[in-house]
Amino acid sequence: MLDVGDDVRAEIGDEEADRLLAGENAPGSYDCTSCRTPGDTEQERTSTVLFIGDETAVLAFAHATCLPSQIVQVSEEQLQGAVRSITGEDGTGLAGYPGPGPGPGEAAPDQAVLGVTSGLVLIEGELRPALVVEPTGAIARPGTEPGGDSFLQLLVEQGFSPVASLDGVPPVLHGWSVLLAAGQLHAVLQPGTGGGAPVAWWQAHHPLQVTDAWRAAANKLQTVLLFAAPVGSIGRQHREDLMRDALDKAAAHGRLVAATMPLAGT
Numbered sequence: 001m002l003d004v005g006d007d008v009r010a011e012i013g014d015e016e017a018d019r020l021l022a023g024e025n026a027p028g029s030y031d032c033t034s035c036r037t038p039g040d041t042e043q044e045r046t047s048t049v050l051f052i053g054d055e056t057a058v059l060a061f062a063h064a065t066c067l068p069s070q071i072v073q074v075s076e077e078q079l080q081g082a083v084r085s086i087t088g089e090d091g092t093g094l095a096g097y098p099g100p101g102p103g104p105g106e107a108a109p110d111q112a113v114l115g116v117t118s119g120l121v122l123i124e125g126e127l128r129p130a131l132v133v134e135p136t137g138a139i140a141r142p143g144t145e146p147g148g149d150s151f152l153q154l155l156v157e158q159g160f161s162p163v164a165s166l167d168g169v170p171p172v173l174h175g176w177s178v179l180l181a182a183g184q185l186h187a188v189l190q191p192g193t194g195g196g197a198p199v200a201w202w203q204a205h206h207p208l209q210v211t212d213a214w215r216a217a218a219n220k221l222q223t224v225l226l227f228a229a230p231v232g233s234i235g236r237q238h239r240e241d242l243m244r245d246a247l248d249k250a251a252a253h254g255r256l257v258a259a260t261m262p263l264a265g266t
Contacts, residue, residue, distance in 0.1 A: 001041060001042065001043070001044060001045045001046060002020055002021055002023075002026055002041050002045075002046050002048065003045060003046065003047050003048065003064060003068075003069045004017045004020055004021060004048045004069055005047075005048070005068065005069030005070055005071075007070065007071050007197055008048050008049075008050045008059075008069055008070070008071060011050055011052070011057070011071060012050065012059065020048065023041075023042075026041045026046075027041065027061060028040065028041055028042060029041075030046070030061040032061070032062045032063045032066055032182075037063075039061065039062075039063050041061070044063065044064070045063075045064035045065075046061050046062070046063065046064060047061070047062045047063070047064045047066075047067050047068055047069040047070075048060075048061060048069045049061065049062050049067055049069065049070055049071075049072060050070075050071045050072070051072050051073075052071060052072070052073045053073075062181075063182075066181045066182050066265075067181055067265070070197065071197045072187070072197075072199070072200055072203075073192065073197065073199035073200065114133050114134070114135050114136075114202050115133070115134050115135070115136060115236065116131055116132070116133050116185075116188075116202060116204075116208070117131070117132045117134075117234075117236060117237065117243065118130070118131055118132075118185065118208070118210045118211075118214055119132065119214070119237075119240040119243045119244075120213060120214060120217060120240055121166065121225060121240075121243075121244060121247070122244070123166055123167070123168065123169055123225075124167075124168065124169060126221075127213075127217055128169070128217060128221060128223075128225055129210075129214045129215075129217045129218040129221070129223075129224050129225065130224065130225040130226070130227060131178065131185075131188070131224060131225070131226045131227070132227045132228075132229070132234055132243060132247065133188075133202065133226065133227070133228040133229075134228070134229050134230070134231060134233060134234045134235075135151060135230070135231050136231060137231055138151070138230070138231055139151040139154070139230075149230050149231070151228070151230050151231075152228070152229075152230060152255070152257050155228055155257050156257060158173075158190070159173045159174075159176075159259065160173065160228065160257040160258060160259045161257060161258060161259060162254070162256070162257055163227070163251045163256040163257060163258045164251055164252075164254070165248070165251050165252070166244075166247060166248060166251060169225070169260055170225060170258035170259050170260050171259065171260060172223075172259070172260045172261070172262075173226075173259035173260065173261055175190065175191035175198075176188070176189065176190050176191070176201070176226075176259065176261045176262075177189045177198065177261050177262045177263070177264040178218075178224040178226070178261050178262075178263055178264065179264045179265055180210070180215070180218060180263060180264065180265040181207070181265045182207075183209075183210070183215050184207035184208060184209060184210070185204060185207060185208040185209075185210055186203065186204055186207050186208075186265075187200045187201075187202060187203040187204065188200070188201045188202040188203075188226065188261070189201065189264065218263050219263070221263075222262060222263050223260050223261065223262055223263060224260075224261050224262075224263055225258060225259075225260055225261075226258060226259050226260075226261055227247055227256060227257070227258045228256070228257050228258070229247075229250045229255050229256050229257075230255055233246070233250040233253075233255045233256070234246045234247065234250060
């Protein structure tokens, strides 16, 4: 009852895909890479999910009700973190494959550490599910001397809109989405290069819990607002009223960008 998507088949090859479908390399029982609960390829429909890093790739398994079969491109650091999260100590349910390496003269880019907080924000009379992204340090433009902070400018170049106030809903950023699976936050996805599969702009090392109210609002509206601010602008606010105050202040000082993104998953 295994599903191997066309993009996954193209990456691992027909021979390996056929062996999986025949049960030769299927794990039997596994821990779902999405919801982390047990699954069984002989008892329920199961998706193959191929995580591709800079140098390696890892095939994981998920309940078909949690995730479709797909390729998720992540950094090597994120992939190793995902491997530790998925495998635990025994490595059950994983198969390793060689992945694409950096091109000639290229090095794997440094990965910024992004803090993500979820909360409900009242805009235009409705509580809307939001994610607030704030790096733990300044982010310099690749290829420039360290010390500057180009985080907001880099996001504007990718289509995010500067926010002067939270009076209106930010524009939709097409091609981006927020991945929610089994009620947990997994990733923010951006378009792949050349029209390829979406890649993870941010991915949780461990799926993040969201409140029932946040998930209900996201499922109702089928969109999520994403706000981003430079380091030191918002802070980790554990109450939604304090988060709203911090967002208002960041917007008033020109230190906030935002976008509306479709919800992927449930």
